[in-house]
Amino acid sequence: MSETVVVIGGGPAGIEAARAIADLGLRSVLVEQRERLGGTPIFANYAALTPYFEDAEAAMDGMIAALSERQLAEVRTQTTVTELAGEAGAFTVTLSDGEQIEAGAVIVATGFDHFDPGRERQIYNYYQYPDVLTLQDLEAQLKTHQVVVPSTGKPPERICWVQCVGSRDRNIGNEWCSKVCCGIASKQAIEVRQLVPGSRAYIFYIDMRMYGYWETQLYWPAQEQHHVQYIKGIITEVLERGERLIVRGEDTTMGRPLEVPMDMVVLSVGMEPSAGTKTMTDVLGVEPNRYGFIEVAKPPLDTVSTSRPGVFACGAALGPADLEDTISSAGAAASKAAALVRRASLTAA
Amino acid sequence: MSATANITPVHADSAAYKLGTTYPDVPYEEKERLFAEIKADDRFSDYLYGCYECGICVAACPSARYYDFSPRRVAQAAAREDVELIYQQMQEDIWECSQCFSCLRCPRGNNPGGIITVMREVAVNNGLESARQALRGYTRIIYKIMSTGTQVSPDMLQADAFPDWGPSVAMVSEKLELWRRALPPDTHHTTTTGWEISTKTLVELYLIWHKTGALNMISELDPSLHSLLEEVMEDLLDEEGYELD
Amino acid sequence: MTIPVEKVAGPGRKNKAAFEWTDEHAPEDFHERLFELEDKGELVVQRISGDYIEVPVKYGRTKKVPIGHTWHHKSCGQCGHIPGYSTSIFWVNRKLGIEYEDPRDQTSCTAWNYYASATSNAAAQASVAVRNFAAAYESGRFPIIHCGTSFGHYKEVRHELLAHDHLREEVRRVMDALGKPLVLPEEMVHYSEWFHAMRLEIASRQVRDFSGISVTVHPACHYYKLVEGDAIYDPEVYGGQRTAIVSEVAQALGAEVRDYSTWFDCCGFGFRHILVQRDFTRSFATQRKIRRMKEEADPDVTLTHDTGCVTTLDKSQFAAKAQDPSFATIPVMSEAQFAALAMGAHPYLVCQLHWHAADYKPLLEKMGIDHERAWAQFEEATARLERGEQQYLTWEDADV
Numbered sequence: 001m002s003e004t005v006v007v008i009g010g011g012p013a014g015i016e017a018a019r020a021i022a023d024l025g026l027r028s029v030l031v032e033q034r035e036r037l038g039g040t041p042i043f044a045n046y047a048a049l050t051p052y053f054e055d056a057e058a059a060m061d062g063m064i065a066a067l068s069e070r071q072l073a074e075v076r077t078q079t080t081v082t083e084l085a086g087e088a089g090a091f092t093v094t095l096s097d098g099e100q101i102e103a104g105a106v107i108v109a110t111g112f113d114h115f116d117p118g119r120e121r122q123i124y125n126y127y128q129y130p131d132v133l134t135l136q137d138l139e140a141q142l143k144t145h146q147v148v149v150p151s152t153g154k155p156p157e158r159i160c161w162v163q164c165v166g167s168r169d170r171n172i173g174n175e176w177c178s179k180v181c182c183g184i185a186s187k188q189a190i191e192v193r194q195l196v197p198g199s200r201a202y203i204f205y206i207d208m209r210m211y212g213y214w215e216t217q218l219y220w221p222a223q224e225q226h227h228v229q230y231i232k233g234i235i236t237e238v239l240e241r242g243e244r245l246i247v248r249g250e251d252t253t254m255g256r257p258l259e260v261p262m263d264m265v266v267l268s269v270g271m272e273p274s275a276g277t278k279t280m281t282d283v284l285g286v287e288p289n290r291y292g293f294i295e296v297a298k299p300p301l302d303t304v305s306t307s308r309p310g311v312f313a314c315g316a317a318l319g320p321a322d323l324e325d326t327i328s329s330a331g332a333a334a335s336k337a338a339a340l341v342r343r344a345s346l347t348a349a
Numbered sequence: 350m351s352a353t354a355n356i357t358p359v360h361a362d363s364a365a366y367k368l369g370t371t372y373p374d375v376p377y378e379e380k381e382r383l384f385a386e387i388k389a390d391d392r393f394s395d396y397l398y399g400c401y402e403c404g405i406c407v408a409a410c411p412s413a414r415y416y417d418f419s420p421r422r423v424a425q426a427a428a429r430e431d432v433e434l435i436y437q438q439m440q441e442d443i444w445e446c447s448q449c450f451s452c453l454r455c456p457r458g459n460n461p462g463g464i465i466t467v468m469r470e471v472a473v474n475n476g477l478e479s480a481r482q483a484l485r486g487y488t489r490i491i492y493k494i495m496s497t498g499t500q501v502s503p504d505m506l507q508a509d510a511f512p513d514w515g516p517s518v519a520m521v522s523e524k525l526e527l528w529r530r531a532l533p534p535d536t537h538h539t540t541t542t543g544w545e546i547s548t549k550t551l552v553e554l555y556l557i558w559h560k561t562g563a564l565n566m567i568s569e570l571d572p573s574l575h576s577l578l579e580e581v582m583e584d585l586l587d588e589e590g591y592e593l594d
Numbered sequence: 595m596t597i598p599v600e601k602v603a604g605p606g607r608k609n610k611a612a613f614e615w616t617d618e619h620a621p622e623d624f625h626e627r628l629f630e631l632e633d634k635g636e637l638v639v640q641r642i643s644g645d646y647i648e649v650p651v652k653y654g655r656t657k658k659v660p661i662g663h664t665w666h667h668k669s670c671g672q673c674g675h676i677p678g679y680s681t682s683i684f685w686v687n688r689k690l691g692i693e694y695e696d697p698r699d700q701t702s703c704t705a706w707n708y709y710a711s712a713t714s715n716a717a718a719q720a721s722v723a724v725r726n727f728a729a730a731y732e733s734g735r736f737p738i739i740h741c742g743t744s745f746g747h748y749k750e751v752r753h754e755l756l757a758h759d760h761l762r763e764e765v766r767r768v769m770d771a772l773g774k775p776l777v778l779p780e781e782m783v784h785y786s787e788w789f790h791a792m793r794l795e796i797a798s799r800q801v802r803d804f805s806g807i808s809v810t811v812h813p814a815c816h817y818y819k820l821v822e823g824d825a826i827y828d829p830e831v832y833g834g835q836r837t838a839i840v841s842e843v844a845q846a847l848g849a850e851v852r853d854y855s856t857w858f859d860c861c862g863f864g865f866r867h868i869l870v871q872r873d874f875t876r877s878f879a880t881q882r883k884i885r886r887m888k889e890e891a892d893p894d895v896t897l898t899h900d901t902g903c904v905t906t907l908d909k910s911q912f913a914a915k916a917q918d919p920s921f922a923t924i925p926v927m928s929e930a931q932f933a934a935l936a937m938g939a940h941p942y943l944v945c946q947l948h949w950h951a952a953d954y955k956p957l958l959e960k961m962g963i964d965h966e967r968a969w970a971q972f973e974e975a976t977a978r979l980e981r982g983e984q985q986y987l988t989w990e991d992a993d994v
Binding site: 127 | 619832833834835853855856890
């Protein structure tokens, strides 16, 4: 019986789970396909995290440092899992470099991908106009502490966010709400208003999803201190007129069509199951849910067990999640995985 | 379900969509019945899911730019089953829709234009005066299709019918017969139809309208047109050896 | 402002890669249900029997477009009011040596009436469609549809017939009474898709130089806004983010395609409005389309591929100019007429431009066409008709 847990995916969920396993006295092996740990916050150039505004890179580096201090935690970068054999308590995990690891449990933390606006049915012209960005494109700019209109290099006078891009849409097939984009857009709007005090910021939305404390951490300050304008009515077209973009929507509160110029348009793209998640559901033999995220076997009171006993999932591999959800579910997965391994050892002994 | 069910009626000149009814003389049961007819249509469940009021349909809609018209309000009223509001829309709004289906950008998969199509059919089938008004001047097209098998014909291009289209209309009209004979495709030498259609085909079209109940709709809209058509088609049916059952 | 019809790339777009559809993101393909019903004996599917070209459509799929041996489903508005449109379609087919039928057993699709007045119902509309498809099927030729409204409506009808058993039964009863089978073609093909598929062939026969001609494109709502999967989307054109129809033909003919901010707007036809409430149609067409095209792109001509759109954009401009002499008009025509002109067609004997309202003469001049001489030729030909030397002008007469 093995006292090892293999964790797949080296983003915040995977790092948290791997460290927690080590802290619980078991060996964890964190397998990451890219050349370094950090996951989406690093590779998508996140600047400040929502809702506390801490630096994403610093936060991830901190997590990675904490992990490396644990003797029991091992890391394999530029590696993937290619096969899973055995059963709960006695798995054999095969890696892409041929290494085989005996593990008592497996935790999947393969995260999410950002929705590609090329599949959008509204007319956002992301691939045509340089001044239409996604959330992560703007994060990359925010990381440099400079926000500029890509086509002119000048700071924006008018910037807007369009919510729910690639989410809540029956025709695209992504029917879910991606949970974090309302908060992230508000966070970004606050940052832009701080960096470019002369700018006017608008957020076009269907609903403002401001769970719990986000209401007062993000929504009220955005409106009250930073004068971000929230307009209920989603933009349907982003077009070019002369040198500028114009956006078209309905101002539903006022009950009239809206067509206004913007210097930059930021698409609040949703979360989709990542390519890694889709591959792993196959390799590990766990059921995906109807959206391609990993199915939780016994909701709502068990949030991390998959359809295959001994395999747990956490973070955005399960569905849209914010950072706090991710850290919490990673902890839950670690505790269940560790408990299973302990029980298995005890029975074996 | 309607919030307006037990409220005292207000005057018809009050602002649209205030609580209360703008058609106090029409019994509530009648409005319910009309909505039930709309809802019973096979297509209704394809056309209406939920509405989260995003406004995309209005933003994309050409009619919303020029009229006080909103596909969003149509979808909302239908979803709420607000029979008062739906009746009002049937009387006042539905004929403003351009039937362009730009509203199919709806992320929920709703089809407000399609809902309106069904509402229009119900309005015509039930002889609503507003439907008659909206289609006044239009019935010549119906006569044209039924009697010729094409919806428009060259002889409809007359200067007094289309004064705003410019002098080309008058020119065409003046030279019509000659200019039609100048067209190379041999089905295009017609003036009273778009193209030459065989009598048998014409009769088949008439039979389709008869069997599917579309002819009855015409009699609701314009009874004299309907009898005229029946007369005209009787002979043709005879010629082609068909009998109306 | 020119549009980048090549794949979008460049320094401003560092974070963006090109976009590609994968199968997993495509919605259900109607063919599955169509062939399923065929297997059950519920309907007959007419297949394309001759040569065809595969064109890219939405979601990374492809669609077959038959080259010849076609049954041309004509358009009321074209044949009635814009006869140069249908004449050009036939002329180009003939020039390419394509065998086709111009049927007399075809009715109007009746969709203009349906969208205008709703004086019909789902069963009537479906029966009209199926009757036409049966006529094509019985002729052994594959239907190709001239009008954008017909095309859009028939796609809707197909969708309803595949989804509602009830409706299919009713239509079957009607077809039985007419002695016809319940047929659906395996693809709904619009004539503009044929022009798209054949554009290189057409361009190889081009005799007039269009390199100095600038064009704006107006895509028909009913072509791409409903039952979207059938429409042509090409990753090489607009990065596959807009339908490539008409644009790619114009480009193949050497014209410069220009963008404008109301590209996705309806023309304002309205079906009912253009007949009995034209203030809306002409306001919309002139203010939202023509004026914007002029201000932002200043094209020599605007091309579209639907009867209603040509009618609306062409006929609405007179009133605007009468009200405001500074209103600059733009000539309007179908890409079929444009392609025919490129191949050397006579502007009057073939393209029938004298039926159009907005001034097209500057365009003809730019194309190197002596329109006064052309008009003289037309008048000479019609004089022969007036003198009774001929009853009708023929295809040979049109190639003077």
